[in-house]
Amino acid sequence: MTNSGKSPTEQTLLTALAQGDESALRQIFDRYYNGLLGAVFRIVPDEDTCQDLVQEVFVELWRKRADLDIHTSLQAYLRRAAVNRALNHLKTQRRIQLQESDDWATTVDTSPSDIRQLEKQESLEAALHKAIELLPEKCRLVFSLSRFEHMSHREIAAQLDISVKTIENQITKAMKLLREVLLHSRDLSPVVIWILNYWWGHRG
Amino acid sequence: MQDNDYIVLLHKHLSGEISPAEQTTLDAWLQSSTENARLADDLRLAWEKSEGYEKTFDTDLDAAFGKVQARIRTEEQPIRATFVRSQLLRVAATIALLLAGVWGFRHFYHVEAPAQMVVSSPTGNKEVTLPDGTQVWLREGAEVAYPAAFAGNTRPVQLKGEAYFKVAHDASKPFRVQMEDGKGSVEVLGTQFNVRQNAEEIAVTVREGKVRFAPETQSNGVVLTAGKKAVLNKARRQIVTENVLTFNELSWQSGGLEFVRTPLRQVVRDLQTYYNAQITLGNSNMLDCTYTAPLTRQPLEKVLESLSLTYQMQWEKTGANAYRLTGGSCQ
Numbered sequence: 137m138t139n140s141g142k143s144p145t146e147q148t149l150l151t152a153l154a155q156g157d158e159s160a161l162r163q164i165f166d167r168y169y170n171g172l173l174g175a176v177f178r179i180v181p182d183e184d185t186c187q188d189l190v191q192e193v194f195v196e197l198w199r200k201r202a203d204l205d206i207h208t209s210l211q212a213y214l215r216r217a218a219v220n221r222a223l224n225h226l227k228t229q230r231r232i233q234l235q236e237s238d239d240w241a242t243t244v245d246t247s248p249s250d251i252r253q254l255e256k257q258e259s260l261e262a263a264l265h266k267a268i269e270l271l272p273e274k275c276r277l278v279f280s281l282s283r284f285e286h287m288s289h290r291e292i293a294a295q296l297d298i299s300v301k302t303i304e305n306q307i308t309k310a311m312k313l314l315r316e317v318l319l320h321s322r323d324l325s326p327v328v329i330w331i332l333n334y335w336w337g338h339r340g
Numbered sequence: 341m342q343d344n345d346y347i348v349l350l351h352k353h354l355s356g357e358i359s360p361a362e363q364t365t366l367d368a369w370l371q372s373s374t375e376n377a378r379l380a381d382d383l384r385l386a387w388e389k390s391e392g393y394e395k396t397f398d399t400d401l402d403a404a405f406g407k408v409q410a411r412i413r414t415e416e417q418p419i420r421a422t423f424v425r426s427q428l429l430r431v432a433a434t435i436a437l438l439l440a441g442v443w444g445f446r447h448f449y450h451v452e453a454p455a456q457m458v459v460s461s462p463t464g465n466k467e468v469t470l471p472d473g474t475q476v477w478l479r480e481g482a483e484v485a486y487p488a489a490f491a492g493n494t495r496p497v498q499l500k501g502e503a504y505f506k507v508a509h510d511a512s513k514p515f516r517v518q519m520e521d522g523k524g525s526v527e528v529l530g531t532q533f534n535v536r537q538n539a540e541e542i543a544v545t546v547r548e549g550k551v552r553f554a555p556e557t558q559s560n561g562v563v564l565t566a567g568k569k570a571v572l573n574k575a576r577r578q579i580v581t582e583n584v585l586t587f588n589e590l591s592w593q594s595g596g597l598e599f600v601r602t603p604l605r606q607v608v609r610d611l612q613t614y615y616n617a618q619i620t621l622g623n624s625n626m627l628d629c630t631y632t633a634p635l636t637r638q639p640l641e642k643v644l645e646s647l648s649l650t651y652q653m654q655w656e657k658t659g660a661n662a663y664r665l666t667g668g669s670c671q
Contacts, residue, residue, distance in 0.1 A: 158409075165405050173397040191404060192575055195411045228540060228573070264386060265393045283390060288357045289348075299618060299662070304348045311347050314386040315379070 146210045153201045161201075165194055168211060172218045178280040179222040181269075189225055193218045219285055223295050226277075260318065267317040271310055278303055279310035341365075350380055354387045411575075455488040460500075465592065470497070473508035474515065477593045502536040504593040507549075523574050525561075527552045533564075534590050545569040545584055555579060586610055601630040607647070615640040618659065622666035626651065629670040 152160035169190060176186045193214060197204070206213045268276060281287045281295070289307070293300045349366040352358040358366070370377050459468045460483035468476045471489050478484060482501030490496075495513050500520040507515045507528050517526040517535060524542045526535060531549025535542065544553045546564045554561025555572050562579055564570055570581040588597045588610040597614055599607055605627040608619050617640055621627065629651060644655040644663055653668035 161408075162405055165408065166401055169401060169404060170397040170399055173399065174394040177395045177397075178393070187399070187404065187407075188576055191408045191411065194408045198408075198412050224540075228571075261389045261392060264390045268390060268393050282351070282355055283387070284393070286355070288355070289352070299620065305344075307351050308344045308347045311351055311383055311386070314390065315382045318382055318386050 150204065150206070150210065153197070154204065156201065158198075161194065161198055164197070164210065164214075168214050169194075171211075172214060175215055175284065176218050176222045178284055179219065179277060180225060185225065186222075189221050190218055193221060227297070263317050264314060267314055268310075271313065275306045275310050275313075278306040282307060341369075346376070347379075347383070350383050351387075354384060456485055457488055458483065458485045460484075470495075470508075472510060472513075472515075475506040477504040479503060479592055499535060499537075502534070502592075504532070504534045504590060506532045521574075522556055524553065524555045524572050527554070531566075534593070536589075540574060542572045542574070543569060545587070545590065547587060547590070553579070588614065596634070598634050599631045601632055603627065604629050604631055607631050611640065611643065615643075616661065618662040619644075620658070620662070620664040622664055623653070623668055626653070626665075626668050626670065629668075 149160045149164055153164070172190045172193065173186050176189055177183070180186055180189065196217065197214070208216075268279065271279060278292055278296075281292045282289070287295070289300050289303045293303045296303075346366065346369050349358065349362055349369075352362060353366060370380055459466065459478065461478040461480055464480050466478045468478060468484060470476060470486055472495055474495070476484055476497075479502040482499070482503050484500075484503060485498040487496070490513060493513060495510070495515040496518065497516065498518050498520065505515075505517065505528075515528050519525065519535075519537055519542055524537075526533065526544055528549065528551040531551055532547040533549075533551050534545040534547070536545075537543070542555075544551065544564060546566050546568050548566050550563060550565050552561050552563050553570050553572070555574075555577060562570055562581060564581065567584050568581055569584045570579050572579050586597075586599060586602050586606060588599075591597055591610075591614055597610060599610075602610075604621060608621055611617065612619050631647065631650065633646065640663075641655075641657075644665065647653065648655045648665065648668075651668040651670065653665045655663055655665050658664045
């Protein structure tokens with residue numbers, strides 16, 4: 137083989153997969169499994185469930201191996217399949233109760249900031265990540281679908297079966313709260329985390 | 341427009357889904373004050389810096405792939421089994437015909453199994469009465485198979501799709517519903533319950549009496565009493581039971597909705613499903629107010645009208661099939 141040393145291309149892997157070669161499935165699995173877990177975990181923050189859901193993506197890939205019709209990259213295809221599975225999981229578990237309500241409206245007032253004074257970029261990122269983790273469940277979900285799955289407001293609304301208006305409310309809430317973190321990031325401490333928890337209530 | 345609307349526009353700008361017209365509106369707002377511009381800067385920074393948010397996993401790939409393989413095996417087995425079985429049946433049928441030819445009608449008559457009846461409801465709901473007097477309401481697309489006479493010690497029935505059962509009581513002969521893919525069964529003596537199944541789940545809702553619901557893997561399963569619902573997730577082989585707040589998911593069989601001290605959050609959900617509409621409850625204080633009313637095939641707007649009257653709410657139509665309830669109080 138002329139390309140020894142290179143990993144087999146996706147097309148080669150897919151061809152082998154279509155012929156029922158299980159080692160091809162294993163290679164695809166090794167390449168993408170952990171990454172897919174990371175993506176799914178943002179939607180369903182439960183490790184065991186994520187493992188289940190992502191494993192099921194590969195079972196499905198195997199099931200459909202003979203008639204796969206992938207127009208994007210294999211990675212993008214698997215990512216989409218995993219995300220859809222995670223969203224379906226939420227629906228069937230009825231864990232999302234995105235009731236249309238205006239309880240988000242009581243957000244805190246923001247004060248003028250001066251970002252240039254922010255010194256430690258590292259801690260800002262860490263603070264933001266922590267903040268996303270602490271967002272109320274529905275808020276974090278909507279934000280994650282927008283930020284990381286690049287879904288539009290309309291798409292998210294359709295996927296979660298709720299109105300665009302509610303999506304926009306949740307997005308607004310998330311953006312405001314992230315800004316708060318940014319404003320406080322200079323002296324981010326357990327006290328601020330406590331304050332955030334206090335504001336946002338317990339996680340759903 | 342309010343500040344929150346501009347935050348939505350800023351977000352659309354950051355996520356790249358803003359329309360040219362919206363961008364123009366946004367630009368004008370940004371130029372109108374330095375505070376607006378600062379807000380925009382902050383949001384951009386927060387947006388950009390949030391990019392790396394991802395938990396890193398370092399799973400034992402051998403173990404995880406082992407589970408994938410195990411699932412593939414369990415899935416492929418039943419397919420092979422059915423294939424072999426149908427081959428066997430074909431052989432058996434051929435032999436039976438040969439025997440019939442050789443030994444004549446009387447011998448053939450002796451080896452014949454009790455006739456299997458099949459009733460399906462491809463175009464609408466259908467009611468079937470089984471030999472023991474049990475009534476079955478098949479939902480559109482469902483199919484039930486049962487012997488012409490329940491000769492053995494049990495009353496076995498196979499079900500595809502969704503059905504509501506009103507089982508005739510017979511303590512000596514348990515009534516057993518087997519799901520089409522063999523992934524679960526329900527056993528009862530006499531009761532009323534509903535079975536709904538799709539590729540992912542089997543849901544059993546008990547209205548009266550007591551049933552035992554068993555997935556393929558567990559022979560014992562769970563015992564469900566009236567007002568309980570159990571959902572079996574086929575992939576995870578896990579049963580989750582819950583209390584039924586309303587039986588309105590069975591409205592396809594009963595023909596109407598009914599609320600008995602039902603929290604409004606559930607009322608709204610049931611109305612949305614039944615009328616296929618979008619209903620917004622503007623006042624979140626109302627979510628836990630309870631509502632009691634039998635509603636028999638009234639138009640949705642009538643229902644909203646009486647709901648509004650009960651709680652001093654206002655309702656308005658906000659779209660083709662969308663409504664919004666505002667105001668109100670529980671008293």
